[in-house]
Amino acid sequence: MPCILVIEDDLKILRGLEMNLKFEGYTVLAATEGHEGLKKALDEPADLLLLDLMLPGLSGYDICRKVRERKPDLPIVMLTAKGQEIDKVAGLDLGADDYVTKPFGVSELMARIRALLRRCEARGKGLEQYSFGNVMLDFKKYQAEADGKAVELTAREFDLLRYLIEHAGEAVHRSDLLDKVWGYDVTPTTRTVDTFVLDLRKKLEADPSRPEHILSVRGVGYKFVP
Numbered sequence: 001m002p003c004i005l006v007i008e009d010d011l012k013i014l015r016g017l018e019m020n021l022k023f024e025g026y027t028v029l030a031a032t033e034g035h036e037g038l039k040k041a042l043d044e045p046a047d048l049l050l051l052d053l054m055l056p057g058l059s060g061y062d063i064c065r066k067v068r069e070r071k072p073d074l075p076i077v078m079l080t081a082k083g084q085e086i087d088k089v090a091g092l093d094l095g096a097d098d099y100v101t102k103p104f105g106v107s108e109l110m111a112r113i114r115a116l117l118r119r120c121e122a123r124g125k126g127l128e129q130y131s132f133g134n135v136m137l138d139f140k141k142y143q144a145e146a147d148g149k150a151v152e153l154t155a156r157e158f159d160l161l162r163y164l165i166e167h168a169g170e171a172v173h174r175s176d177l178l179d180k181v182w183g184y185d186v187t188p189t190t191r192t193v194d195t196f197v198l199d200l201r202k203k204l205e206a207d208p209s210r211p212e213h214i215l216s217v218r219g220v221g222y223k224f225v226p
Contacts, residue, residue, distance in 0.1 A: 002047035002117055003027040007037030007063065008079060009055050013102070017050065020106050034058025041067050046074065048117060051096070053080035061094055068095035072142045073155055075116045079104075092192060093199070095154040098182065119159065119181075127162055132213055132226045135204050137161065144204075151203050156181070160196055164214065164224035174221040197222055 004021055008014040009032045021028045029044055031037035034057035041049055041063065049067065053060040064076055078099040092099065097116055100109055128140045136145040139162055144151040153161075159181050164172060174193050182192075197216075201208040215223045 001025045001027060003029060003045060004048045004050060004113070005029040005031070005037075005040055005044060005046035006050045007031045007034070007041070007055065007060070008050070008052040009033065010052070013079075016106075020110065024110055034060075034063060038063045038066055041074070042070055047120075048075045048077065048113060050077050050079060053078055061090065064094045064096055068154065073120065075120050075155075077109075077112065077116065092156065092196075095156070097156055127166060130165055133206070135213075146204050153200075153203065157196060157200055161200065164222060168224045168226055171217040171220045171223050177221060193221070
């Protein structure tokens with residue numbers, strides 16, 4: 001079974017997560033402090049990271065950023081007591097794949113973990129390389145170039161691009177993107193999808209204000225045009 005690393009300084013929450021994850025059959029590693037957690041995230045063979053946002057020593061934001069530099073394909077779920085959208089989007093922008101706001105339901109968290117692990121398993125089974133315009137994408141190595149220059153994309157941005165490309169020419173509804181790319185259809189909000197698309201346009205479109213490839217479909221969502 002997959003190994004899950006939990007970085008959480010609240011011992012009550014940590015013990016509860018350990019108990020429930022082990023009950024589901026997962027191997028569990030744990031850390032209660034930021035620097036210790038980062039070391040385990042980089043050194044241990046974890047398959048998914050549950051990461052608290054507010055930690056002593058090193059924040060969840062900093063850990064997420066550093067882990068993404070070394071392990072771009074490690075799934076990260078942020079645990080946060082903050083409810084403001086800006087905090088959640090900040091975590092997603094740093095490369096987190098998902099977030100859960102405390103207090104959270106254990107069954108929902110487990111469902112998200114299963115969905116995220118399934119998506120990560122499928123990443124290497126589909127489209128491996130693709131090019132359009134002046135953009136070159138390598139989905140296996142998680143590398144991207146635009147106009148011959150390297151572009152940094154998060155794992156979630158690669159997933160979003162892959163889904164749009166695999167449905168090239170089709171109008172894809174925002175709810176479908178939430179369901180197929182994020183793995184569920186309740187949260188995050190459709191604004192999060194719009195934010196990700198906006199970031200992708202800034203990184204890959206020649207003129208983000210007049211995109212040629214990642215197009216908006218009014219009242220529906222988005223469409224990819226090669």
